[in-house]
Amino acid sequence: MRSQFICVDALNGDGKLVDDYTPTAKSGATYHPLTGNLPIKVATTGVDVFYADKQALFDVSLDIPDRSVTAFIGPSGCGKSTFLRCMNRMNDTIDTAKVTGSVRIDGEEVNDRSVDPVVLRARVGMVFQKPNPFPKSIYDNVAYGPRIHGLAENKEEHDAIVETALRKAGLWEEVADRLDLPGTALSGGQQQRLVIARAIAVNPEVILMDEPCSALDPIATARIEELIDELRENYCIIMVTHSMAQAARVSQSTAFFHLGRLVEYGPTEEIFTNPKDTRTQDYITGRFG
Amino acid sequence: MHISLLTALALLVLTAIGFYIGRQRAYGAGRGRAASLHSLPNYYGYYIALWVGAPAFLLLAVYGVIGAGLVNMLVLKDLERAGAPLVAQYEAQLDQDQLYQDLQEQLVQSTAELEAVEREISYIRRENTVQAERYEDLRARLPEVSSQRISLINQIDAREEEIYLGVFQGAPVEGDGFTARAGFEFSHLPPERRQLYISNMRAYAFDEALASRDTPELRAAGALFRPYHQILRYSVAGLALALALAGLVFSRGKIAKRFRARNHVEKALSLLLFATSVIAVLTTLGIVCSLIFESLRFFGAIDWRLHEFLLGLHWSPQVGIRSDQIGQSGAFGAVPLFAGTALITVIAMAVAVPIGLMSAIYLSEYASPLMRSWAKPILEVLAGIPTVVYGFFALLTVGPFLRDVALMLGYENAATQSALSAGLVMGVMIIPFVSSLSDDVINAVPQTLRDGSYAMGATKSETVRAVVLPAALPGIVGAILLAVSRAVGETMIVVMAAGQGANLTINPLESVTTITVQIVALLTGDQEFDSAKTLSAFALGLVLFMLTLLLNIIALRVVQRYREKYD
Numbered sequence: 001m002r003s004q005f006i007c008v009d010a011l012n013g014d015g016k017l018v019d020d021y022t023p024t025a026k027s028g029a030t031y032h033p034l035t036g037n038l039p040i041k042v043a044t045t046g047v048d049v050f051y052a053d054k055q056a057l058f059d060v061s062l063d064i065p066d067r068s069v070t071a072f073i074g075p076s077g078c079g080k081s082t083f084l085r086c087m088n089r090m091n092d093t094i095d096t097a098k099v100t101g102s103v104r105i106d107g108e109e110v111n112d113r114s115v116d117p118v119v120l121r122a123r124v125g126m127v128f129q130k131p132n133p134f135p136k137s138i139y140d141n142v143a144y145g146p147r148i149h150g151l152a153e154n155k156e157e158h159d160a161i162v163e164t165a166l167r168k169a170g171l172w173e174e175v176a177d178r179l180d181l182p183g184t185a186l187s188g189g190q191q192q193r194l195v196i197a198r199a200i201a202v203n204p205e206v207i208l209m210d211e212p213c214s215a216l217d218p219i220a221t222a223r224i225e226e227l228i229d230e231l232r233e234n235y236c237i238i239m240v241t242h243s244m245a246q247a248a249r250v251s252q253s254t255a256f257f258h259l260g261r262l263v264e265y266g267p268t269e270e271i272f273t274n275p276k277d278t279r280t281q282d283y284i285t286g287r288f289g
Numbered sequence: 290m291h292i293s294l295l296t297a298l299a300l301l302v303l304t305a306i307g308f309y310i311g312r313q314r315a316y317g318a319g320r321g322r323a324a325s326l327h328s329l330p331n332y333y334g335y336y337i338a339l340w341v342g343a344p345a346f347l348l349l350a351v352y353g354v355i356g357a358g359l360v361n362m363l364v365l366k367d368l369e370r371a372g373a374p375l376v377a378q379y380e381a382q383l384d385q386d387q388l389y390q391d392l393q394e395q396l397v398q399s400t401a402e403l404e405a406v407e408r409e410i411s412y413i414r415r416e417n418t419v420q421a422e423r424y425e426d427l428r429a430r431l432p433e434v435s436s437q438r439i440s441l442i443n444q445i446d447a448r449e450e451e452i453y454l455g456v457f458q459g460a461p462v463e464g465d466g467f468t469a470r471a472g473f474e475f476s477h478l479p480p481e482r483r484q485l486y487i488s489n490m491r492a493y494a495f496d497e498a499l500a501s502r503d504t505p506e507l508r509a510a511g512a513l514f515r516p517y518h519q520i521l522r523y524s525v526a527g528l529a530l531a532l533a534l535a536g537l538v539f540s541r542g543k544i545a546k547r548f549r550a551r552n553h554v555e556k557a558l559s560l561l562l563f564a565t566s567v568i569a570v571l572t573t574l575g576i577v578c579s580l581i582f583e584s585l586r587f588f589g590a591i592d593w594r595l596h597e598f599l600l601g602l603h604w605s606p607q608v609g610i611r612s613d614q615i616g617q618s619g620a621f622g623a624v625p626l627f628a629g630t631a632l633i634t635v636i637a638m639a640v641a642v643p644i645g646l647m648s649a650i651y652l653s654e655y656a657s658p659l660m661r662s663w664a665k666p667i668l669e670v671l672a673g674i675p676t677v678v679y680g681f682f683a684l685l686t687v688g689p690f691l692r693d694v695a696l697m698l699g700y701e702n703a704a705t706q707s708a709l710s711a712g713l714v715m716g717v718m719i720i721p722f723v724s725s726l727s728d729d730v731i732n733a734v735p736q737t738l739r740d741g742s743y744a745m746g747a748t749k750s751e752t753v754r755a756v757v758l759p760a761a762l763p764g765i766v767g768a769i770l771l772a773v774s775r776a777v778g779e780t781m782i783v784v785m786a787a788g789q790g791a792n793l794t795i796n797p798l799e800s801v802t803t804i805t806v807q808i809v810a811l812l813t814g815d816q817e818f819d820s821a822k823t824l825s826a827f828a829l830g831l832v833l834f835m836l837t838l839l840l841n842i843i844a845l846r847v848v849q850r851y852r853e854k855y856d
Contacts, residue, residue, distance in 0.1 A: 126744035
């Protein structure tokens with residue numbers, strides 16, 4: 001596995017260089033080598049995850065650029081969702097899960113004891129595979145985060161936050177006149193955009209998306225992809241996807257995971273046109289997975 | 290050995306043989322290759338076994354249900370025939386007896402007089418005409434007239450008895466004479482005592498130890514049973530075996546390579562399942578019907594003053610012992626019972642809902658798997674305690690404790706039996722009910738909702754309060770409604786701990802009574818089942834049934850709608 005590829009093992013945190021990829025773990029000011037002009041938002045080093053006795057993720061290290069879309073691809077059970085959940089410490093909610101290694105957002109260690117996961121998750125939003133609007137009105141769904149974090153003083157500010165978030169999620173036009181409707185009454189695609197609006201209502205810096213389109217039809221999927229592309233301007237977006245076409249369409253960098261290990265990481269174009277690892281090639285050409 | 294048992298054993302053996310034959314024939318038809326048959330060989334076996342066993346066992350079952358009744362009917366016919374001459378003699382003597390005829394005539398007059406007086410009284414009452422003097426006069430006469438009539442009735446009875454005894458003692462006492470005497474005796478019995486007589490006759494036919502009386506007449510009548518019983522028994526056994534053999538021959542002939550035995554067996558199975566569900570439904574229907582009919586009798590007994598029953602504030606179901614007593618028609622205002630039931634239910638729910646719900650939240654959201662595996666079974670032990678144990682816990686521990694506390698706080702009228710003690714203990718009883726149902730619905734809330742909330746930076750309690758509980762609310766409401774219907778119908782605790790007095794109060798320290806308690810009070814002990822007092826129990830039962838049915842329907846609807854939302 002230690003190889004000539006743009007590869008994880010290069011990022012083990014000891015600063016060893018491999019080819020053209022410079023792993024950085026020093027400070028948030030560093031620019032990302034894959035994208036050149038974008039700063040590094042999330043830097044991970046040697047992340048292992050265990051569920052009870054079973055190790056799900058082996059020694060993953062990679063840096064994720066800000067203001068771009070990074071896609072994690074790989075066959076089911078390869079650990080990509082697990083890795084995603086390390087970034088907002090969602091693995092804490094699973095009793096048996098244990099995470100080691102370092103995950104830094106803007107240079108700040110996420111796994112540090114002093115970090116309150118509740119505050120962290122306000123900075124790192126998350127969108128799930130199945131649209132999961134709360135059993136509340138559309139308005140209350142979006143206002144949920146601002147309320148629990150006390151982001152607004154009064155009704156007007158709440159209204160403003162809700163409207164902005166819904167506009168950013170491209171849902172405002174469709175629901176402006178029926179904000180009292182239960183969120184569950186919307187269509188699947190609308191629900192997913194509602195959930196995205198809910199996530200961006202608390203002004204996160206990073207948005208994690210765990211297969212955000214796998215439960216949607218192609219039209220709704222296209223709409224979400226458009227939205228992701230728009231959101232890229234302002235957020236660091238990390239998405240897990242099963243659709244390689246989707247990864248190719250919306251992401252700027254792509255990481256391929258296999259059996260709990262990061263196999264290859266590079267600019268999306270390169271991964272899809274000129275993969276360096278044979279496993280990556282086999283996967284994207286549909287030979288397995 | 291008992292012939293029915295032998296028949297059943299023989300049928301079982303035949304069925305087994307039928308199964309074996311079916312399988313063998315199937316192999317034969319398929320030339321030893323099971324795959325060339327339409328169904329697996331076992332199905333051919335089941336098919337024949339069904340034809341052998343089912344009709345014959347059905348016959349035995351029918352015989353078991355109606356056999357005894359059939360024999361009784363035949364014997365009673367014989368008994369009537371044997372006793373007919375004596376009955377004729379008795380009736381002739383009654384006709385000729387001057388005293389008896391005179392008494393009958395007087396009774397007719399006396400009845401007419403009584404009716405006239407009663408009519409006039411009720412007329413004056415109804416019209417509110419000012420005839421106070423006449424009214425008082427009539428009221429004064431009434432007891433005299435009615436007691437006169439009762440004494441006449443008694444005299445007639447005594448005269449009848451005299452003549453009856455005369456005829457009975459004059460009857461011959463040898464050979465068939467005893468049977469005739471038995472028939473005469475039986476015909477003279479009032480209807481409610483006939484069942485006992487029949488039981489005694491049957492005792493002498495089958496098992497003397499069960500007899501409660503020993504007379505030559507009973508022994509003679511008992512002898513009538515045996516021949517019928519034997520004939521019926523043997524013919525049924527023979528018929529059952531014949532049916533089994535016929536089934537064997539018929540079904541054996543049908544076994545062929547392309548015969549669809551599997552489909553036939555499937556059909557038989559679905560018939561069996563249908564029959565069992567029909568039994569369940571019919572039983573329920575029967576219970577409901579009996580409730581309704583007895584309630585109708587009660588409403589008839591209170592002259593269809595339904596509003597008095599449902600809205601009346603006074604409950605005292607005592608009815609005069611003699612049917613012609615005035616002003617003893619009882620008071621059947623059930624509101625105090627409804628109020629008592631409601632009070633205790635409210636107290637019980639005030640205990641059970643918060644504790645049950647919160648423990649469900651703790652167990653499903655907070656507790657570690659280890660804690661959960663300990664706490665949940667322990668909580669469910671509460672559900673396994675018999676309600677009578679809760680009852681004496683309420684009566685002997687909680688009740689006196691509450692009374693002492695109330696006395697200490699300066700409340701003088703505190704009683705041991707109070708709505709509070711019954712309600713508290715009932716609440717404890719219902720806790721596992723609420724908690725385990727709520728636990729189920731809370732666990733059914735999809736994990737993605739919780740994840741969504743955590744991912745927004747919500748804490749556990751915020752997530753529970755703002756996401757999990759609202760999502761589970763319909764299910765929780767359903768659980769609570771089911772718990773309410775349980776509390777409303779609970780009997781033993783309130784019988785022991787709530788008291789009997791039908792007080793209309795909202796003071797939880799007073800003793801109140803509930804619908805269920807009154808039903809128990811009305812129906813325990815020796816009761817005549819045609820007085821309004823006893824019948825009112827059925828009307829209360831009907832109200833209770835309607836109430837719990839309604840609650841259950843609403844609860845199930847709510848729960849169902851909740852399920853649709855997340856499945």
